[in-house]
Amino acid sequence: xxxxxxxxxxxxxxxxxxxxxxxxxxxxxxxxxxxxxxxxxxxxxxxxxxxxxxxxxxxxxxxxxxxxxxxxxxxxxxxxxxxxxxxxxxxxxxxxxxxxxxxxxxxxxxxxxxxxxxxxxxxxxxxxxxxxxxxxxxxxxxxxxxxxxxxxxxxxxxxxxxxxxxxx
Numbered sequence: 814x815x816x817x818x819x820x821x822x823x824x825x826x827x828x829x830x831x832x833x834x835x836x837x838x839x840x841x842x843x844x845x846x847x848x849x850x851x852x853x854x855x856x857x858x859x860x861x862x863x864x865x866x867x868x869x870x871x872x873x874x875x876x877x878x879x880x881x882x883x884x885x886x887x888x889x890x891x892x893x894x895x896x897x898x899x900x901x902x903x904x905x906x907x908x909x910x911x912x913x914x915x916x917x918x919x920x921x922x923x924x925x926x927x928x929x930x931x932x933x934x935x936x937x938x939x940x941x942x943x944x945x946x947x948x949x950x951x952x953x954x955x956x957x958x959x960x961x962x963x964x965x966x967x968x969x970x971x972x973x974x975x976x977x978x979x980x981x
Contacts, residue, residue, distance in 0.1 A: 816862055823890060824862060826855050829872035830961060849955045856955075856980045864977055873970035879925045885975075899925070931967055955980070 815822055830848075859867035868889045875882045879899055887894050897904065902924050905911065956962050958980045964972050 816866070822866070824859065824867040825870060825886065825889070826859055826867070827870045827872055827875075828852060828959070830956070845953065849953065852955045852959075853980065856978060860979060869977055871973055873930060874973055874975065876925055876927050876930065877970060881975075901925075930970060 856869070859869060868886070870882060870886065880896075883898050884894055953962065959978050960972075960974055961968070964970060
């Protein structure tokens with residue numbers, strides 16, 4: 814594993830819950846089961862590596878309070894704070910080689926925003942939204958473990974914990 818080869822290597826995982834995709838693909842929300850498995854493996858690996866070398870960033874908290882989250886990331890990496898990261902859209906073309914033809918480039922060029930946080934809820938029907946957020950540990954074990962099932966409908970992401978998640 815990279816951890817033993819590179820003893821100073823640090824990992825940052827970003828968890829994003831793309832419910833629009835989960836709600837639209839297949840019977841019984843098959844993609845949600847895949848997401849549960851992948852996220853579980855990532856969190857278990859991060860826990861094994863330890864909190865000094867592995868950090869989890871919740872996308873929702875990043876866009877709701879970008880300065881607080883980015884200060885946390887800079888602290889984790891042992892870097893001095895630079896407020897320019899909060900205005901990346903102003904200088905990104907000067908410091909990167911992004912492809913103008915890649916669809917995701919458009920998103921990177923935008924200011925940090927919260928538009929995507931609730932789009933899935935507005936676009937989906939209430940019963941489907943409820944399916945995702947039931948605190949049913951069998952159906953959605955990672956959503957439950959990470960506290961997403963306690964946010965209500967529509968979700969109040971400000972209730973998410975800033976602590977590093979621990980799963981069993």
